[in-house]
Amino acid sequence: MQKDFWVFGYGSLMWRPGFSFEKAEPATLHGYNRSFCVYSHYYRGTPARxxxxxxxxxxxxxxxxxxxxxxxxxxxxxxxxx
Structure with missing residues (x-):
């Protein structure tokens, strides 16, 4: 039997998850820091930059x-x- 499946939202996902969920509650992820460290052309920039x-x-x-x-x-x- 499979257990519950949880998704951790830490940026814009907190305000507009874009998917259905059964429950939402405040959470803290220990050992990680939020930072601008991922390159993307979907939300910022272009494929070339x-x-x-x-x-x-x-x-x-x-x-x-x-x-x-x-x-x-x-x-x-x-x-x-x-």
């Missing part, structure tokens, strides 16, 4: 506050693809 968007950097003694979303197992594959 990608811009920086928020990502998670492992960092000792860091904490990242966000929202945990519980996803139904029926929606899991669609949410992962999203």
């Amino acid at each position: 990608p811009g920086l968007v928020l990502g998670l950097d492992p960092q000792k003694d860091a904490d990242c506050r966000g929202v945990a979303f519980r996803i139904s197992l029926e929606q899991k594959d669609a949410v992962v693809a999203y």
Whole structure:
């Protein structure tokens, strides 16, 4: 039997997740820091000159506050693809 599936939102995902969820609650991810460390041409920049968007950097003694979303197992594959 499969357990619950949770998604951690730490940036714009907190405010507009873009997928259905069963429950949302405040959460803290220990050992990670939110920073502009991911290059993207979807939300910033272009394919030739990608811009920086928020990502998670492992960092000792860091904490990242966000929202945990519980996803139904029926929606899991669609949410992962999203």
